[in-house]
Amino acid sequence: MSVGRSAPPQRTLPVLADVARLSGVSEITVSRVIRNKGPISAKTRERVLHAVAETGYVPNRLAGALASADSMLVGVVLPSVTNIVFADVLRGIHEALAPSGYQPVVGVTGYDADEEERVVRSLLAWQPAAIILAGFEHTDGTRRMLAASRIRVAEIMDIDATPIDVAVGLSHRSAGRDIARYLLSRGYRRFGYVGHDWDSDHRARLRFEGLVDELSAQGLGVVAERRIAGPSSTLAGRETLAGLLATGERPDVVVFSNDDMAVGGYFHCLAAGLEPRRDVGLFGFNGLEIGAALPLRLSTVRSNRFLIGKLAAEALVARPDRPDDTAIINTGYEIEAGETA
Amino acid sequence: MSVGRSAPPQRTLPVLADVARLSGVSEITVSRVIRNKGPISAKTRERVLHAVAETGYVPNRLAGALASADSMLVGVVLPSVTNIVFADVLRGIHEALAPSGYQPVVGVTGYDADEEERVVRSLLAWQPAAIILAGFEHTDGTRRMLAASRIRVAEIMDIDATPIDVAVGLSHRSAGRDIARYLLSRGYRRFGYVGHDWDSDHRARLRFEGLVDELSAQGLGVVAERRIAGPSSTLAGRETLAGLLATGERPDVVVFSNDDMAVGGYFHCLAAGLEPRRDVGLFGFNGLEIGAALPLRLSTVRSNRFLIGKLAAEALVARPDRPDDTAIINTGYEIEAGETA
């Protein structure tokens, strides 16, 4: 049991010394057995593992990480955990890290760059081996900390800018272009757009810009457009499409900033007696499961969120030191034809 | 810069000693300034903070936590991060902890008790001040570790059993009873049930049992019931209701194990030309936003997930030592009438 300086009266958990005493070897040998590092005789290993079980010893990662200068932690900084997009990313991160011994530590920024700086500072205090950030938009303070720390950095979701270290995601600008091309090939000519706050979702803006670029190249444009100031949601999508169609403009297809909004648009059509595709095409982004469960499967782009999280985490732990040059891992996207456009 | 034993050649981050040298005070004074602990003269504080900014010093929480026997970490063990229910809980936890200095560390169990044991062991190695677990079902190994650690433990989501320390949630058995009472008061008499895997969702089973108990007390029962072996999803709900109704049984209302399943049931009705409530009532559980965005708002029970997470985290950090007696914090639930039942 740990005794020493007059710490507050608290739990007396077994430490290495207790296991060492019981198994008749030194602390460092016990440590070697537990970490499975270096040569250990089978006999010693058995005695130590028996003593571990008997004492109920749990390693102290604080001490181990401090002594070894390797916390085995990976910081994960996400705008939101309730947005299924990032929840899928987090699932990919967890799955990639589970066999590696690395542990994710999650901070939430609420889509705010100043909050991201605070979260990053707080996470860096834990000396993580790596950190995962969403997007490329950071404060100068955040950038300075990341530069000073020299740890691996993955910027995820987007690959349309130069990363600090490695970027993992898809080109949202290209996705916007491909959406336009695809819908044009389906015969649509009058485009509407329903979106949400671009300040917090830069990637939605990039997709819109790609869409507009491609339409422009074909001598077309967006005939009706409406964006809300807040976050995306199904209800917001429903209401915003209602508002857009109430203007009298008659787009033959409406591109939504994401699937949440598009599902809401679908609900508006149900309530307004419009049939998706026959009366107006609906097109989302992300390829969420709920879109596939609709009576008419939502037409959308599948972004590989799980894969983004998984590949980002794998890239970081595969090489602990930061390379001199930057890298981009393109997880791509797929048009999901569906039945609404 | 930190120099000492021959650690691997790596980043040389500033430590307390660097700040101390630059500001002309001792390390412990620098530490006091940063932690805002004990008496500090304004002049000294200013010199230290200036040196901190100049060196870019980031505290090392590994060292601080080890030395102070207080990691300021809270372990959070969740079955899933993609299930919006737990994502909302996590949001509540993050919000409660943000002003407290405590940092959540999340592990994911995939609804598996053995995996929960592994995650708990892994989290305990970080000496968290407290831990949050979902539900009451743990392995003996998990229980032994939690008993030995003496840290605060919140078991969340359910209050229908005796907790290790504190339970935060609602009574699912009561909710099932109240659902039955409510629907009976609406005139429904022929009950159907569509559910998902009870092995991973014990609380769905409790609600079902409460429902059946109350119906039984009124001389009634469930006339048609179908459960799938896997997790809940909108698509599963859609398909399972289709299968249930194809049996020829004609329930006048169908209770679903949760909103995901109920929304899927709604989609089946749309595709099958059935009108919710007029042709068959639909009743969910959880009060998710997507249910409220449907053309006809889903009838459901609102479980206060955010509040569960928030109150659990607050309870844990409010008192660091584990009380001798257990406690239950009932976050309650509300019937949301909606328009489908």
Next chain:
DNA sequence: TCGACAAATGACAGCGCTGTCATTAGTGAA
């Protein structure tokens, strides 16, 4: 049996910070 080599184990120092008690500096009253 002895010597060489490899396997196994241990001693030492220290990772970066903080609890605790000791010391110093500052302030106010007589």
Next chain:
DNA sequence: TTCACTAATGACAGCGCTGTCATTTGTCGA
């Protein structure tokens, strides 16, 4: 000016483990 008390600061030891080098033990071949 001196003394008493409080505020401010510092020295010391150690939290629990691990990197590194030294020492011991075991094995095999001559």
